Amino acid sequence: MFHKNSQKKYPERIKVTRLYSGNDGESHFENIYFDTPNQEGIGGISKEMGCQGFYMRTMPHDYKVGWHNSDRRQFLVVIQGAIEMTVASGEKRVFQVGDIVLCEDKTGNGHTSQGISPQDRVSLFLPLE
Numbered sequence: 098m099f100h101k102n103s104q105k106k107y108p109e110r111i112k113v114t115r116l117y118s119g120n121d122g123e124s125h126f127e128n129i130y131f132d133t134p135n136q137e138g139i140g141g142i143s144k145e146m147g148c149q150g151f152y153m154r155t156m157p158h159d160y161k162v163g164w165h166n167s168d169r170r171q172f173l174v175v176i177q178g179a180i181e182m183t184v185a186s187g188e189k190r191v192f193q194v195g196d197i198v199l200c201e202d203k204t205g206n207g208h209t210s211q212g213i214s215p216q217d218r219v220s221l222f223l224p225l226e
Contacts, residue, residue, distance in 0.1 A: 107141040109133060114190060116167070116182065116208060117201040123185040124166075124202040147226035156218040159211075166207040167200035171224040178218035183209045 110130040119125050133141030158178060179193045185206050191213065192198055202208060212218050 179214035
């Protein structure tokens, strides 16, 4: 049961890192934001997005995966551990518990990823329609 607290305001948007293939055939990062307007008494809610099920993945804390592409358009949510991803420009980003990545780099040279935490990585994947 939700307790109404009209005084509390929640963030009006959520940051997501988009990993995408550019016109140059390389993968890039950009910050995008999903609007989450406040709803009376229940916090902020985004628009609904279609999802084709979900899956979870575990990987050892010290894994390294060379250049690869996302096999489909999907959200990756870090549940445990931390990931460092690198794109062709050399830009690296670290994603930790609670971070969300929209993986869309299905073509080109892709990205690398590796575990950088003493904990094994646990991630939730949400393939999009």
